[in-house]
Amino acid sequence: MKANCWYGKNDVRVEEVDDPKILNPRDAIVKITSSAICGSDLHLYNGFVPTMSKGDILGHEFMGEVVEVGSAVKNLKVGDRVVVPFPIACGNCFFCQKGLFSVCENSNPNAVLAEEMWGHSPAGIYGYSHLLGGYAGGQAQYARVPYADVNPIKIENGFTDEQVLFLSDIFPTGYMAAENCQIQGGDTVAVWGCGPVGQFAIKSAYLLGAERVIAIDRFPERLGMAREKGGAETLNYEDVNISEALEEMTGGRGPDSCIDAVGMEAHGHGAIYAYDRMKQAAMLESDRPIALREAIMSCRNGGTVSVPGVYGGFADKIPFGSVMNRSLTIKTGQTHVQRYLRPLLERIEKGEIDPSFVVTHRLPLEEAPRGYEIFKNKEDDCIKVVLKPWEE
Amino acid sequence: MRTNGGMVKVDEKQLARGLGWFSIGLGLAQILAPRQLARMIGVRERPILFRLIGLREVASGIGIFSKARPAEWVQSRVAGDMMDLTLLAAALGLNTSTRGRVAVATAAVAGVTALDVLCAQQLSSGPNGKPGAIHVEKVVTINRSPEELYSFWRNFENLPRIMNHLVSVKNLDDKRSHWVVKSPGGTTVEWDAEMTMEKPNELIGWRSLEGAQVDNSGSVRFERAPGGRGTVVRVQLDYRPPAGVIGATLAKFFGEAPEKQVAVDLHRFKQLIETGEIPRTEGQPAGRSRSTSRVYDDFVRG
DSSP, rough: EEEEEEETTTTEEEEOOOOOOOSSSSOOEEEEEEEEEEEHHHHHHHOSSSOOOOEOOOOOOOEEEEEEEEETSSSSTEEEEEEEOSSSOOSSSSSTTOOOOOGGGOOOHHHHHHHHSSSSOOOOTTTTTTTTTOOOOOSSSSEEEEETTSSSOOOOOOOOHHHHHHGGHHHHHHHHHHHTTTTTTOOOEEEEOOOHEEEEEHHHHHHTTTTTEEEHHHHHHHHHHHHHTTEEEEEETTOOOHHHHHHHHHHHHHHSEEOOOOTTBBBOOHHHOOOHHHHTTTTTSSSSSSSHHHHHHHHHOOOOOEEEEEOOOOOOOOOHHHHHTTTTTTEEOSOHHHHHHHHHHHHHHTSSSSGGGOOOOOEEEGGGHHHHHHHHHTGOOOEEEEEEEEEE | OOOOOSOOOOHHHHHHHHHHHHHHHHHHHHHHOHHHHHHHTTTOOOHHHHHHHHHHEEEEEEHHHTTSSSHHHHHHHHHHHHHHHHHHHHHOOOOOOOOHHHHHHHHHHHHHHHHHHHHHHHSSTTTTSSOOOOEEEEEESSSOOOHHHHHHHHSSGGGGGGGEEEEEEEESSSSSEEEEOOOOOOOOEEEEEEEEEEEEETEEEEEEEETTTSEEEEEEEEEEEEOOEEEEEEEEEEOOSSSHHHHHHHHHHHHHSSHOOOOOHHHHHHHHHHHHHHOTTTOOSSSSSSSSSSSIIHHOOO
């Protein structure tokens, strides 16, 4: 089959590889009909995630048709149409049973590696480094889905791929980010980053009852989407001082909740930005927490900072004194996608949201390398790329 | 998880780290300020020689922090110390040197040499000061009852399913069993073991019988976790390989990362019992000749 493989910084290639096989009784094989490039894939593409190996198949946002099931998979059959969540969960451990699927204790075969890095291991993730299991990803024509009896959700109505594909990651990720804000009536939520997760965080904040959402970015097309599709007020950090603008917009108090939908490769300007770029380049810090710092400093007293943005290791100069002295709450985590599949599919069915609004580019899988390049450089107003593995 | 140190007085790893920083600091000083340093220790200014020695120091220091073979890097420091002592002895005889200062510098290097030798010895011997003796303890919580876990473990023939380095275990009778273990170079080591302790649903202990190539013992305890949260499993293993070639090879094999090995085995135990299978990627597709990563997956999974 064809698969998009990682070979190094700025180097992904579509290669001919073996078809996946059933390796364990709870596996299924899915023939992929749509697979997206995630903003977090750019961290791999830019070389900021450790423990990648040449030839790793990328991709963790995919859906398709079941073509084979292992002997222990009873709830799926060949021909079922499924969306696959990006974290791999066993369904049996203490954490899965608490609904904390992305910190499943059993699905990472390289748990001891993650324990060295982070103290304890989270769940395995498709195509997202050997620290997270070294699983082959879904930017391919087929994928092997472990624990297929508990992970995928069946799609049994006539939605298009693009309407349900993002249940795999970015819609639940934006939704969990908003849910973590514990929004109450009258709340103002500020969202750093208007990439796909930011867009879903904006929509979700309104779905969960926010009064106002303020979206922050520097790309006009992303701010435009936040305004037009999301209904947010927008701020361009290249034009205004964000802290001052938020202060002014919220009566001097600050937003009730702040969402960092940017993560480890934030941009900014001035001396602090130069400082972080240098430290990161010299491997003295793994993450540049520019958006996170600003979110903390801007948040109102007693408010919540919610972090769906991906961080990898160590970030410097986090104003923890501000968090402590002003009673802030920080909520974060890889998304417990399995927990949101059913309720969010219901919201799609009820017409409360149509997730396909984020898609700007559709490319055949063959053109994945070009997809990464335009997504990375925000060429051609690119916001979300969907790859079609079976189209020429 | 901890590795016990019976006879060890100084924490050799901490000592190694101290020596590592010392190396880097001294090396940088030699590279950046060779003339000042030469004046300080009372020898003729020879910046190129000083810078080369500085590079050696920095390399040793970085090597010690590289983690893979700190013992060898500390040994490289011992060799460096010998070289420095030789140079200083030669300098003592020259009239370009300030004798008093050179003597002080020599005494300082001799002191550091003693520390380096001590550290190198402790790092390359086993943690109990006896070459190759290994003690490992590890704990994991499993979302099942003690009864279920006990009955799995009580039949030693199940253990190769979770322990990667076991080829097979065969029960000889109710107490005794025959163990076959992978050893480096594709060979195997075998021994007979007997159960030494047994408390149903709580405790199993075993040890190798007289004449085993590797004298070893182990135990596993099952305690009901508080709040109905399954079972706490505590495993303890001791290996006492004999002297000689086989002993050394085995000590190396088990000794490279015994804690990691036990951690991986206990993860497998938990995975198998809780989910019915052990997650794997061996056999999956990849854009390279191997399905897994030699550097990461193979290293971790043992």
